[in-house]
Amino acid sequence: xxxxxxxxxxxxxxxxxxxxxxxxxxxxxxxxxxxxxxxxxxxxxxxxxxxxxxxxxxxxxxxxxxxxxxxxxxxxxxxxxxxxxxxxxxxxxxxxxxxxxxxxxxxxxxxxxxxxxxxxxxxxxxxxxxxxxxxxxxxxxxxxxxxxxxxxxxxxxxxxxxxxxxxxxxxxxxxxxxxxxxxxxxxxxxxxxxxxxxxxxxxxxxxxxxxxxxxxxxxxxxxxxxxxxxxxxxxxxxxxxxxxxxxxxxxxxxxxxxxxxxxxxxxxxxxxxxxxxxxxxxxxxxxxxxxxxxxxxxxxxxxxxxxxxxxxxxxxxxxx
Numbered sequence: 001x002x003x004x005x006x007x008x009x010x011x012x013x014x015x016x017x018x019x020x021x022x023x024x025x026x027x028x029x030x031x032x033x034x035x036x037x038x039x040x041x042x043x044x045x046x047x048x049x050x051x052x053x054x055x056x057x058x059x060x061x062x063x064x065x066x067x068x069x070x071x072x073x074x075x076x077x078x079x080x081x082x083x084x085x086x087x088x089x090x091x092x093x094x095x096x097x098x099x100x101x102x103x104x105x106x107x108x109x110x111x112x113x114x115x116x117x118x119x120x121x122x123x124x125x126x127x128x129x130x131x132x133x134x135x136x137x138x139x140x141x142x143x144x145x146x147x148x149x150x151x152x153x154x155x156x157x158x159x160x161x162x163x164x165x166x167x168x169x170x171x172x173x174x175x176x177x178x179x180x181x182x183x184x185x186x187x188x189x190x191x192x193x194x195x196x197x198x199x200x201x202x203x204x205x206x207x208x209x210x211x212x213x214x215x216x217x218x219x220x221x222x223x224x225x226x227x228x229x230x231x232x233x234x235x236x237x238x239x240x241x242x243x244x245x246x247x248x249x250x251x252x253x254x255x256x257x258x259x260x261x262x263x264x265x266x267x268x269x270x271x272x273x274x275x276x277x278x279x280x281x282x283x284x285x286x287x288x289x290x291x292x293x294x295x296x297x298x299x300x301x302x303x304x305x306x307x308x309x310x311x312x313x314x315x316x317x318x319x320x
Contacts, residue, residue: 015143015150019063022136022153026056029132036125040118043110044167045125047103047187052129054099055136055156058092062149069244082244083209085149090205092152096198103191110184117183122171126164133161148204148245155197163190213240214248217279222250223300225274231260231267233291236298243283250275251285255294264288 033049036042065088073080137157143150170186173179204215213219219240226235238252260267268286275281289295298304 016063016066018139018143019059019066019150019153022139022157023056023059023063025132025136026052026059029129030056033125033129036121040121040125041115042117042122042167042171042183043106043115044170044183044186044190045122047106047163047190050099050103052133052160054092054095055153055160057095058088058153058156061088061091062153064088065149079243082247085147086205086208086245089148089152090202090209092149092156093198093202093205096156096194097202100191100195100198103187103194107184107187107191110187111181114180114184117171117174117180119171119175122174122183123168126167126171130161130164130168133157133164137161148208152201155201159190159193159197162193166190208242208245211239211241214242217248217281219301222275222279222281225278226252226254226271229267229270229274231257231263232271233257233260234294236295236300237287237303238301239303240281247283248279248281249283249285250281251287253287253289253295253298255289255291257291261288261290 030049030053033045033052037045037049062085065084068084069082071077071081137154137160140150140154140157143154166186166189170182173182207215217240219238222240223235223238226232232254234255235252236255238250240248240250243249254267254271256264256267268288271286272284275284
């Protein structure tokens with residue numbers, strides 16, 4: 001069962017240019033919305049500005065992370081720097097969550113005492129924001145399919161575009177019907193949507209940074225595939241994780257039969273080929289044990305103590 005992720009690959013320099021354009025667009029829009037929000041008295045406009053500011057900060061973080069991630073492995077980072085993009089995504093989602101809760105608080109306070117709001121200013125700036133948000137979302141759309149870092153940015157911009165539509169509707173209602181409570185109500189709606197997006201997506205980066213097994217790989221199938229190789233008696237102490245976002249890795253102990261012990265290199269090549277072809281696991285470290293001297297009662301996953309070590313620990317504990 002091969003895993004074809006269907007990632008869209010874009011030239012790194014071209015991708016950097018797209019992110020740079022998005023940074024400048026969101027920066028200028030943020031300044032305009034904050035000024036407009038202060039003069040018009042619209043919390044929804046300021047909420048949208050804060051969201052856009054978080055987008056700009058996220059874009060800067062993502063831009064730097066993309067640069068760092070391309071560095072080769074060295075003596076300090078022997079696995080390379082690719083995980084910096086996972087860290088950037090986690091920072092961006094965490095920022096979204098904090099902004100979401102802040103906007104709910106501010107919106108609630110304004111629901112109690114709705115202020116005067118200049119509807120036309122809200123509508124005009126909301127329209128400008130919609131254009132910029134849509135442009136930024138389009139710039140990052142084709143890049144987000146292959147990067148959790150850029151996906152975080154795309155979702156920021158998509159939610160911004162929807163928030164801008166809500167701001168325009170709110171401003172129109174204020175102009176037509178003087179419904180001032182609509183502004184904080186829309187703010188709370190924007191905040192709830194931001195929180196929904198953030199909490200839905202943040203689990204992926206956390207799982208990767210916690211060295212969780214890749215979600216698109218069936219661990220049991222991997223174990224069974226290794227066990228089915230001729231000459232393999234069993235496997236244990238299996239670790240599956242993602243070195244980077246799209247690079248799965250595995251290390252484990254492989255127990256060989258007496259006959260298989262004399263064909264270690266052939267069996268190792270067969271296991272590695274199967275891992276690569278069936279599960280797209282390109283990096284694997286295999287430790288081999290003879291079935292007559294294999295760890296007894298070893299855990300399948302992790303690095304649980306063999307039976308002899310456990311008994312030794314229990315005896316030391318009893319004597320203490």
